[in-house]
Amino acid sequence: MSKAITSQKQDYSKWYNDIVVEADLADHSAVRGCMVIKPHGYAIWEKMQQTLDKMFKDTGHVNAYFPLLIPKSFFSKEASHVDGFAKECAVVTHYRLKNDGAGNIIVDDNAKLEEELIIRPTSETIIWNTYKGWIQSYRDLPLLINQWANVLRWEMRTRLFLRTAEFLWQEGHTAHATSEEAIKETEQMLDVYADFVENWMAVPVIKGIKSPNERFAGAIETYCIEALMQDGKALQCGTSHFLGQNFAKAFDVKFATKEGNQEFVWATSWGVSTRLMGALIMSHSDDHGLVIPPKLAPTQVVIVPIYKGEEGLKKVSETALQIVSKLKAKGISVKYDDRDSQRPGFKFAEHELKGTPVRIAIGERDLANGTLEVARRDSGVKQTIKVDEVESFVSQLLDDIQKSLYDNAKTRLNASTHKADSYEELKKILDEKGGFVSAHWDGTSETEEKIKEETKATIRCIPLNNKQEEGKCIYTGKISKQRVLFARAY
Amino acid sequence: MSKAITSQKQDYSKWYNDIVVEADLADHSAVRGCMVIKPHGYAIWEKMQQTLDKMFKDTGHVNAYFPLLIPKSFFSKEASHVDGFAKECAVVTHYRLKNDGAGNIIVDDNAKLEEELIIRPTSETIIWNTYKGWIQSYRDLPLLINQWANVLRWEMRTRLFLRTAEFLWQEGHTAHATSEEAIKETEQMLDVYADFVENWMAVPVIKGIKSPNERFAGAIETYCIEALMQDGKALQCGTSHFLGQNFAKAFDVKFATKEGNQEFVWATSWGVSTRLMGALIMSHSDDHGLVIPPKLAPTQVVIVPIYKGEEGLKKVSETALQIVSKLKAKGISVKYDDRDSQRPGFKFAEHELKGTPVRIAIGERDLANGTLEVARRDSGVKQTIKVDEVESFVSQLLDDIQKSLYDNAKTRLNASTHKADSYEELKKILDEKGGFVSAHWDGTSETEEKIKEETKATIRCIPLNNKQEEGKCIYTGKISKQRVLFARAY
Numbered sequence A, B: 001m002s003k004a005i006t007s008q009k010q011d012y013s014k015w016y017n018d019i020v021v022e023a024d025l026a027d028h029s030a031v032r033g034c035m036v037i038k039p040h041g042y043a044i045w046e047k048m049q050q051t052l053d054k055m056f057k058d059t060g061h062v063n064a065y066f067p068l069l070i071p072k073s074f075f076s077k078e079a080s081h082v083d084g085f086a087k088e089c090a091v092v093t094h095y096r097l098k099n100d101g102a103g104n105i106i107v108d109d110n111a112k113l114e115e116e117l118i119i120r121p122t123s124e125t126i127i128w129n130t131y132k133g134w135i136q137s138y139r140d141l142p143l144l145i146n147q148w149a150n151v152l153r154w155e156m157r158t159r160l161f162l163r164t165a166e167f168l169w170q171e172g173h174t175a176h177a178t179s180e181e182a183i184k185e186t187e188q189m190l191d192v193y194a195d196f197v198e199n200w201m202a203v204p205v206i207k208g209i210k211s212p213n214e215r216f217a218g219a220i221e222t223y224c225i226e227a228l229m230q231d232g233k234a235l236q237c238g239t240s241h242f243l244g245q246n247f248a249k250a251f252d253v254k255f256a257t258k259e260g261n262q263e264f265v266w267a268t269s270w271g272v273s274t275r276l277m278g279a280l281i282m283s284h285s286d287d288h289g290l291v292i293p294p295k296l297a298p299t300q301v302v303i304v305p306i307y308k309g310e311e312g313l314k315k316v317s318e319t320a321l322q323i324v325s326k327l328k329a330k331g332i333s334v335k336y337d338d339r340d341s342q343r344p345g346f347k348f349a350e351h352e353l354k355g356t357p358v359r360i361a362i363g364e365r366d367l368a369n370g371t372l373e374v375a376r377r378d379s380g381v382k383q384t385i386k387v388d389e390v391e392s393f394v395s396q397l398l399d400d401i402q403k404s405l406y407d408n409a410k411t412r413l414n415a416s417t418h419k420a421d422s423y424e425e426l427k428k429i430l431d432e433k434g435g436f437v438s439a440h441w442d443g444t445s446e447t448e449e450k451i452k453e454e455t456k457a458t459i460r461c462i463p464l465n466n467k468q469e470e471g472k473c474i475y476t477g478k479i480s481k482q483r484v485l486f487a488r489a490y
Helices: A012-022 A039-058 A079-088 A124-134 A179-199 A246-250 A275-284 A309-329 A344-354 A364-369 A387-415 A423-432 A445-455 B012-022 B039-058 B079-088 B124-134 B179-199 B246-250 B275-284 B309-329 B344-354 B364-369 B387-415 B423-432 B445-455
Strands: A026-028 A035-037 A069-071 A091-094 A097-099 A105-107 A112-119 A143-152 A166-176 A206-209 A221-228 A234-244 A254-256 A262-264 A266-273 A301-306 A334-336 A358-363 A371-376 A382-386 A417-419 A436-440 A458-463 A468-472 A479-487 B026-028 B035-037 B069-071 B091-094 B097-099 B105-107 B112-119 B143-152 B166-176 B206-209 B221-228 B234-244 B254-256 B262-264 B266-273 B301-306 B334-336 B358-363 B371-376 B382-386 B417-419 B436-440 B458-463 B468-472 B479-487
Touching: A012 A026, A012 A275, A035 A039, A039 A143, A039 A166, A039 A179, A039 A275, A079 A246, A079 B097, A097 B079, A124 A143, A124 A166, A124 A246, A124 A266, A143 B143, A166 A179, A179 A206, A179 A221, A179 A234, A179 A266, A221 A387, A221 A458, A221 A479, A234 A246, A234 A275, A246 A266, A266 A275, A275 A387, A301 A309, A301 A344, A309 A334, A309 A358, A309 A364, A309 A387, A344 A358, A358 A364, A358 A387, A364 A371, A371 A387, A382 A387, A387 A417, A423 A436, A423 A445, A423 A479, A445 A458, B012 B026, B012 B275, B035 B039, B039 B143, B039 B166, B039 B179, B039 B275, B079 B246, B124 B143, B124 B166, B124 B246, B124 B266, B166 B179, B179 B206, B179 B221, B179 B234, B179 B266, B221 B387, B221 B458, B221 B479, B234 B246, B234 B275, B246 B266, B266 B275, B275 B387, B301 B309, B301 B344, B309 B334, B309 B358, B309 B364, B309 B387, B344 B358, B358 B364, B358 B387, B364 B371, B371 B387, B382 B387, B387 B417, B423 B436, B423 B445, B423 B479, B445 B458
Parallel strands: A301 A334, A301 A358, A417 A436, B301 B334, B301 B358, B417 B436
Antiparallel strands: A026 A035, A069 A112, A091 A112, A091 B091, A097 A105, A143 A166, A166 A266, A206 A221, A206 A458, A221 A234, A234 A266, A254 A262, A358 A371, A371 A382, A436 A479, A458 A479, A468 A479, B026 B035, B069 B112, B091 B112, B097 B105, B143 B166, B166 B266, B206 B221, B206 B458, B221 B234, B234 B266, B254 B262, B358 B371, B371 B382, B436 B479, B458 B479, B468 B479
């Protein structure tokens, strides 16, 4: 089965696409740039959603739902926001089809909208237009709302999960009485994202803020978490924006303070998307297929029986089903793959391809010895253990795999973070090693753009609590007070 | 607070709208026909989703996600399907906005799509186009997939939850090797819906099949569950369609049988939507506000302290928080409303309006007696009980409320189901009592349409296991073999 997968070395990009399609995560659809998320991929996304949703609720947020369509005029109210998104907006202009009389279905020109509607690329505008009706006084604040939704950004070059026209995400939109409180919220949600990506996805990240060029359209400050993929390219995993009073001003959302003054409301927004699936895949998977961290695996353990004939299966099943219920009682999700239509070898390959963290094989001979074979997906290491130690062994093993995936990714991140003290050095590292390059920059957009143009590397972030040190911009030689992280990125 | 609510007697329709808005369930948005689902409404919808999702998974289904946009040509492939939906399709024609140079944001005419895209009103076409690539042989069947999604149907007259342009729903789409298996699936999902609506929403339903006029566009048979609202109007709560081979033929989806023949695949689809929120509200709520069945209440119990001064609150809180943890340990969701900014009377009214099933009040005097006051939202009945019996009492009370809501609705349904043996009688019942009217019908679409035109009543369903009896159509006098259920409906 894994023969269908191109090796990473041969063509990383093709390897990625093969994994996504062959492991049944997603597929291209007939609609340009839109993907179909297949059941196995969706099951992982559901685990991500559930985990994040709980984290959002634990930090005081509630969910709500706002319209898919946004009037064009709303969209235009915040100037830099519309500038940022105008080029990728799908526009609804009509609301009816009709039969043209010759048997063809055509758009009914009599059903043209007076004002065009935009499919949301993000929801700040429609939400702040709604908040205007919800916020009158300081008593209505803070408003801590999240939405799980689909959004659409018309992308010219798309890649499954990483860059698709339609994608699934959550977008938090909060309203606050003070700037301080809004900034605290922005930082809190960045921490929530970092916690999730590191401790559930097992992907280490660097927290930082974006340079003005890379800021969200309409934000005062964009915080982000950046991860490094196996091929040395960076991937932005989540962003949290401090929006200041920009959207409150655009939609005239004021509140009465305790003292009775009218002030504009402070805002944040933050989001992660199905893009995280891409980060998950490109952090841990290998030439045999997908590798899923146990905490996000829809099935953590698969048990494959090795037997001859019906009688053999019956014997093995007895023990297997006992193990199933023991593991389930420990909160471990386990599947007994007793399909008689497929041979063990086929099942091994399939579960390897789909990334099940632990595989248990039980044969008739094992029964006699009271043993079974446990194989871990990440390292491929197999071990024979006693049947009666299976619960504690597997439980510990899942923790070990989770930790080991993180540790390996962390080691790679550390080994792939370099310093460059000249422009030549930057280019050399990018071309030869990839990874993050820490270098001095003069702080101007012009320099950033030129470096991007010439090297395809962007400033991924200015790390939080960044060390301040005197230096010279590697491109212009101008004075710089800190290094920033450059990388080529997805 | 409940002063904001029009009484049911005065104007049922206005009462409904007041409940939806005042209890913070949903609100109209700035986009024609699209609603904002507010946090309290969304929390109830989430409980519905979780429950249904588990029921779907327990019956072997998995979730996936298909594109929001459907090419117009796909949409036209199944003739009756496009006929049914063409008039309510939102059409995307462009994929970019631009600045016109004079500072206005306009649609970029250079970014016109070659083929228009439809926002899904339902997803049979895009899904069956996808299934073509997923199904080759009988080994790939059955395919049991569900999708949670937003859909859009351009409605001219909209009402919050009941009929909105955009709504949230789930749509199951399954593929089978035989007609029998597909019909069994259709019936199974109808049972799942009936189970959910009756046992979680506490709304009794009648299961039946639709007359050809009311069938889903593209279905061979549409099964439905119908409920009766407090005002005597019917509401369709869910539908499950046996699609035959219609979509397989439209998208050329064949499979190799065990015997090696090529056959078209058999299909079902089934869905429930945020419309269920409307059924929930109109089954149980009253002039004081929303009434939520305990099994779907985001907060089942609220505890309100009655106290004077900080010291008083401290004392009451000690006992209150003990009760909170005791109830939580029993799996009951409970909220301690110790806001010092609001008086108990305000809190009572607010929780009544929002439908919290059980309210506990604890005052300083209660502490001395070791008692507290428990009030149930549905009947308003209050009882003083001992603090140490609170867990078992509340636990039992929640069950009682759930049962009582169902029983009351069932009594109403029975009392509102009438027989009519003449057209005059049908009209009289519809005008004077409302409810379901069981009457003979000659089985033709013409008769059904005339009755609808003249009385605004439609055939809600032909009940499953319907009693067969000779009779005469109340409209044409022609021979009929069974009665069907007429009603005016939402």
